[in-house]
Amino acid sequence: MSDSARRTTPDALQPIHASQTAVDLLVGMARSPTTLPGWRSILSAHAPTPGRIVLAALACATLYAALVSLPPMLLLADLRWLGNEVGERSLLELTQSVLLATIVFAFVWLGWRSPSDRRFAVLAAGLFACMLIRENDALLDGIGDGVWQGMVAGVASACLVHAMHDWRGTLCGMARLLVSRAGVGMLTGLVVVLVYSRLLGMGLLWQGLLDAQYMKLFKNAIEESAELLGYVLILAASMTYVGGRLVGQRRAKSVLVPNTKE
Template sequence: MRQDLRFILERFGLFIICSIAIGLIIGMMFIDIHWIHNSVHETSLVEITQEVLLLVMVSIFFYQAYRYPLLRHSLVLVGGFFTCMLIRELDFLMDVIRQGAWFWFASAVAAICVIFALRRPATTLTGLVAFLKHPSYGMMIAGLLCVLVFSRLFGMQILWKGILSGDYQRVAKNMAEEGTELLGYTFCLFATLWYSSSLAERHSRLLHESTC
């Protein structure tokens, strides 16, 4: 009974933490609009927070890849994926070099990570399967769907021009799209922390299986 209560309290605590994080997201959007009046541009608090969350996730995956050799190739692959997303979010900086230059930087990172993962295909697949089986994968997918699918469709100009009609203002579209992206990145960060916390046990299990 004590274990059941502990489990329930842990899950309730997770709900509270997620609720606070979502509240902070709304707070940042409020600051952008009512205090800074920056219309959610590339240098807005919402955009900067997205980039910080991506940087944290990239750092976690690559750091864990350094710590756990048996999971290294799969972690590098996932870390490379989020690195490409970070580069895409920073496209306005790379446009100084050339319009669309982010694509070439992201392609280079993707190629390096894929080549590294292909050096040990069996190990990479084992690590990816371990990630897909972990409960955090559901939250990760929810976050990615928010970022890559829902925010793009929800942020279409034609939709917002239809909603606001003659009162259309781009800030409304930006807030809806970027706010949804920030929510998705927050889910991804939670999933990353959740999965990362279980890596020591998973690596020990794989190490034990490899020596048997």
């Protein structure tokens, strides 16, 4: 395909590529951690050396280990030093809200900077905004009954209507995420939050295990820490995908600019 044909092909019809992985980003930083060319080298044609790949993978594993250590450490802080029962005003709950707000911002940023991803990005931001509102239902119930349900209905409706205005573009954006490595992490995190944490936090399960020693604290601690782990996975996937899309589009623009000048 000629350069002019590439420039005129709509983005939605371009081949779907997997987004940048965290390993790719770390390899680029290892090559040149303080300058912009170091980031551009991520997408260069020269394959990284085996040593750099191993070091980048180890760095990535260390980062993930730190992230998955966050829920039990916060749970320990809640129980040991703050003396609460992992209720609505706990470090676990506060961190969940912060992570969800960060995820929402990441997709809003993607939609603002990338027109081709805008429909799907708004839909994804709306989904996690609804989850953020649900996480703060106790606070919103203090304002009035049914406030959080109304907010969720409004946000969901607005985002769905926006996405359906260009449903093909929305599907293309969704497909780009699902075929990427970040998409696997995203789906894993959603399953942990919506299914695993709920099943693990069933009162019936813990009553059967602890019998007369059952306390709601056990149920809350396990359910909320598992839920936070899911949000950590979703955050890592979101940042990886959004960063990869924006870096890839910046590279594409830098390649096209010299050709247009010619």
